[in-house]
Structure formats: C-alpha cells, structure tokens
Amino acid sequence: MSDVMRTVAEHRRAALDLVAPVPTETVPLGDALGRVLAEDITSGTDLPRWDNSAMDGYAVRAADTTDAGNRPVLLRVVADLPAGSAENPAVLSGTAARIMTGAPLPRGADAIVPVEETDGGTAVVRVLRPAAAGAHIRRVGEDLRAGDPVVDAGVVLGPRQLAAIASVGRDRVLVRCRARVAVLSTGTELVAPGSALRQGQIPDSNSLLLASAVRAAGGEVTSIASVGDDPAALRRLLDGLAGTVDLVVTSGGVSMGAYEVVRQVLEGRPGTAFVRVAMQPGKPQGLGVLGGGTPILCLPGNPVSAYVSFEVFVRPVLDRLAGLDPDARPVLRATVDDSWTPPSGRAQYMPVVISGPSSDPRVRRAVPGGSGSHLVAGLARADGLAIVPAGTPAVRAGDHIDVLRSV
Numbered sequence: 001m002s003d004v005m006r007t008v009a010e011h012r013r014a015a016l017d018l019v020a021p022v023p024t025e026t027v028p029l030g031d032a033l034g035r036v037l038a039e040d041i042t043s044g045t046d047l048p049r050w051d052n053s054a055m056d057g058y059a060v061r062a063a064d065t066t067d068a069g070n071r072p073v074l075l076r077v078v079a080d081l082p083a084g085s086a087e088n089p090a091v092l093s094g095t096a097a098r099i100m101t102g103a104p105l106p107r108g109a110d111a112i113v114p115v116e117e118t119d120g121g122t123a124v125v126r127v128l129r130p131a132a133a134g135a136h137i138r139r140v141g142e143d144l145r146a147g148d149p150v151v152d153a154g155v156v157l158g159p160r161q162l163a164a165i166a167s168v169g170r171d172r173v174l175v176r177c178r179a180r181v182a183v184l185s186t187g188t189e190l191v192a193p194g195s196a197l198r199q200g201q202i203p204d205s206n207s208l209l210l211a212s213a214v215r216a217a218g219g220e221v222t223s224i225a226s227v228g229d230d231p232a233a234l235r236r237l238l239d240g241l242a243g244t245v246d247l248v249v250t251s252g253g254v255s256m257g258a259y260e261v262v263r264q265v266l267e268g269r270p271g272t273a274f275v276r277v278a279m280q281p282g283k284p285q286g287l288g289v290l291g292g293g294t295p296i297l298c299l300p301g302n303p304v305s306a307y308v309s310f311e312v313f314v315r316p317v318l319d320r321l322a323g324l325d326p327d328a329r330p331v332l333r334a335t336v337d338d339s340w341t342p343p344s345g346r347a348q349y350m351p352v353v354i355s356g357p358s359s360d361p362r363v364r365r366a367v368p369g370g371s372g373s374h375l376v377a378g379l380a381r382a383d384g385l386a387i388v389p390a391g392t393p394a395v396r397a398g399d400h401i402d403v404l405r406s407v
Contacts, residue, residue: 005278006285007390008312008347014273015287015313018295021323022177022246029166032157034218035175036322041150043168046141051105053081055136058096058118058125059109062133072119072126079106080122096125105137112136144168154323156218178220179321180245183211184237186252186261187301188228206251206306210299213310214249216407217318229259238265243292246321249314252301255284262286262298274298278390280343281305282312307379308349311404332384332403334361339396342388350395351382352403363403382406 006014024038053059058075065073075096079089083102091097091108099105099112111131119126144150150168151161157175165173190204191197204226211221222245227234234253241248253262254274263286266272272288282305286298297317299309316326334354342348352363363386367378384405388395395401 005276005283005346008277008279011275011277011285011287012313012316015297015317016320016326018287018289018297019247019317019320022179022321024174025177026172026174029162029171029173032162032173032175033159035157035173035178036218036324037151037153037155037157037161037173038176038323039174040153041165041168041170041173043144043146043148043150045146045168047144047167048138048140048142051140052138053099053101053103053105053112053136054138055112055114056100057098057112057114057116057136058127059091059099059106060096060111060113060127060131061091061093061109062111062131062135064093064096065111065113065127065130068127068130072128075125075127077121077123077125081106096127098122098125110134110137154325156324176321176323178218179247179318180222181214181219181318182223182225182241182245182248183207183214183221184224184234184241184248184250185210185226185301186229186234186250187226188230188259190226190228190252192226205303206301209303209307210249210251210310210314213307213314214318217315218322219247219318227261229253229261231261231265234261234265238290238296242290242294245294247317248290248294248296249299249310250296251299251306254286254298254300266296266298272296278346279308279312280346280348282309282349283346285309285313304351304379308385311385312349329404331387332361332405333400334363334386334403336386336395336397336399336401337362337364339394340365341394342392345390347390348386348388348392349404350386350388351378352384352386353381354383354403354405361403363401 078095079097081099081103083100085103089106091106097106110133113131117129150164185204185206191201193203207224211224214221250262253260263274274286276283277285284300299306319326351366353366356362366382384403387402
C-alpha cells in the first residue's frame with residue numbers, strides 16, 4: 001500500500017476508468033421500470049390525436065348558448081358519446097351531443113358545456129350558462145406534435161416516463177442491461193445475522209448493506225458471499241467470478257493488518273492498487289481488474305466506511321455502467337445546526353439528519369459520535385452525508401454545507 005494518499009477525486013477517477021456502459025436490450029414497457037433508456041423516444045403522431053372533450057357534458061355550437069345568461073336554452077340531444085366512441089355525429093344549430101371526457105368532438109360542435117351547467121337531460125337538455133367558443137376542448141397536438149421528443153435517452157424510467165411512452169403507442173423500449181454485481185464480505189469474525197455469537201464474532205451487516213445499495217442504484221446482485229481470512233478460499237471465489245459479472249464489490253481485508261485477506265490475494269496483480277485515500281471514514285481502498293477484465297472495487301470493512309465508500313466510489317461506477325452521467329447526482333446545500341471538528345488533511349463524509357423545509361434545509365449529525373467508521377446503528381437515522389472538504393478547520397452552526405442525500 002502506497003504511503004502517498006490519493007485525493008477522493010483521484011481515486012474516484014481511477015474507479016470510473018475501470019468501466020464502460022453495459023450493453024442494451026429491448027424489453028416490454030411493463031418490465032422497464034427503473035431501467036435506463038438507451039434510445040430517444042419521439043412521438044409518431046399528434047397527441048391528442050383528435051379534438052376531444054375535457055369535461056363530461058354536452059358538445060354544442062357556442063352561438064346557440066348565447067341567451068343562456070338570461071334564460072335556459074333548450075337543445076335537442078342527437079347523440080350520446082362515451083370515451084372511446086367511434087361515432088361522429090353532426091351537431092347542427094339547435095342540437096347538442098351528450099359527451100364524456102376524452103370522447104372525440106363531433107362535427108359542427110365548437111364548445112363543451114359542463115354537465116353541472118345543465119339539467120342533465122338525455123332527450124332535450126336545458127343549458128343554464130352560455131359557453132365560449134373553444135371552451136373545455138382539448139385540441140389536436142396540444143400535448144405533442146408528431147416528431148416531438150417524449151423521453152430522452154439516459155433517463156431512468158419511472159411511472160411518468162412509462163406512461164408518456166405508452167401514450168404514443170410504444171410497447172417496447174431499448175434500455176441498458178442491469179449491471180451484474182457480485183458482493184463479497186470478508187472476515188473470520190463475520191457470521192450470518194441471527195446466528196448465536198461466540199466471543200469475537202459479529203453479524204455480517206456489510207453484505208446486506210452493499211447488496212441493498214447495489215439494487216437501490218439499479219444494479220442486479222448476482223451473488224452474495226462471505227469468506228473468512230483464508231486466502232485460498234477467497235482466491236477460488238474471485239477466480240469463479242472473473243468474467244461472469246460486470247463488477248465485484250468486496251468489503252474488508254484492505255488495510256495494513258496481518259489478516260488483510262483481500263490485499264494479500266490481489267496486491268501485486270497488474271492493474272490492481274491498494275491505496276490510502278484522504279477521506280474519513282474510508283481511508284484504505286483497493287481496486288483493480290480480475291481475469292476476464294472484470295473490475296473489482298475493494299472497500300474497507302467497517303460498516304460506515306463501507307457505506308461511505310459505496311456512495312463516493314461504487315455508486316458513480318454503477319451510474320457509468322448504466323450509461324448515466326456519474327457527475328449528475330444532485331447535491332443539497334444545507335445549513336448546519338451543530339458543530340464538530342473534522343480530521344486534518346482529509347475530506348470528511350458525516351452522516352447527517354436533514355430537517356426543515358426544502359427552501360431552507362438544515363442538517364445535524366446523525367449520532368453524537370459523528371462519522372466513526374464503526375457506528376453502523378447511526379446510519380439508520382441518517383438522511384445523507386455532509387461533505388466537509390479537506391482542509392476545513394471546523395464545522396460550525398450556521399455554516400453552509402453540501403450534502404449527498406441517501407437514496
């Protein structure tokens with residue numbers, strides 16, 4: 001491990017250089033939620049496709065209703081048009097068509113009278129208020145014109161985007177494949193949650209933490225494993241993963257101790273580096289490439305360090321694999337409500353609780369102990385990570401600070 005500390009930006013750049021966007025596939029629209037769109041979607045037609053009613057009511061000629069401000073106007077009902085109706089009756093002077101929201105506007109009509117402004121008649125309707133020409137009509141192309149963009153490539157597809165794509169008649173879309181990720185925790189002290197604990201043993205929370213974080217970031221977790229401080233066993237696991245996934249993420253075994261199994265197995269391989277990064281928590285880091293070109297990111301084992309390392313290094317890598325901009329993650333600017341002293345010469349990522357209105361967000365430390373790498377229970381209370389730049393002598397109440405929101 002080098003004695004020279006990398007900056008966070010340098011290590012992040014080295015991690016991003018390991019990967020490129022994964023391939024694409026075409027999937028049914030119903031299976032595309034959360035996927036990254038890999039094509040521009042444009043409208044093949046005007047939307048709406050025809051003039052239609054924006055209200056339940058009556059399609060009329062506006063001129064026929066002019067006197068309704070003085071006395072009710074009687075109009076003969078010549079048609080009944082529910083949404084989806086293929087009828088196209090003519091509305092002549094002195095007549096009206098009962099119409100439901102979304103139904104095509106019949107020939108001759110130029111306004112809709114809402115049902116509440118009538119007596120609701122089915123043979124003859126009494127119109128109680130005059131209608132202005134164009135009232136309550138949705139015009140052709142009001143939403144989109146043929147050729148207009150609907151959703152751009154690079155967007156993560158949510159319910160609103162899927163609905164917009166469906167509205168222009170598409171039932172399949174080209175998306176990025178989900179990045180296949182293997183999660184591996186190391187340490188003889190780790191046992192499965194729920195197991196009886198002997199002296200020196202702790203539950204393995206990192207596997208669940210990292211696997212859940214990968215899924216929340218849009219990746220597909222293909223395997224989760226835990227291995228003790230056994231170099232031969234770890235080597236077999238890594239050899240089996242090489243070439244089968246898009247990314248391997250490990251936790252633990254990267255520092256300078258006597259049983260740092262990840263570093264022992266990987267250090268010295270071409271393209272692999274174990275370094276110290278000028279950050280707190282998360283100083284010891286490793287990265288490299290396994291056989292078959294599979295990238296591996298090696299995170300420290302303390303839970304808060306693993307979480308911070310995921311947010312700072314792994315999430316941007318997953319974004320790049322998905323074809324997203326790793327620099328596009330929004331940062332919240334907030335006011336600090338308490339005070340603390342960051343470590344000298346290192347950037348600090350402090351778990352914080354966010355409060356206050358969106359126009360004036362405020363943050364405080366999630367736990368009094370701050371960003372200690374072992375304080376995993378405090379992560380449950382944290383809404384984000386406050387970013388304290390290296391060289392900041394103190395954080396004081398009233399200061400403004402950037403915050404990475406938890407996803």
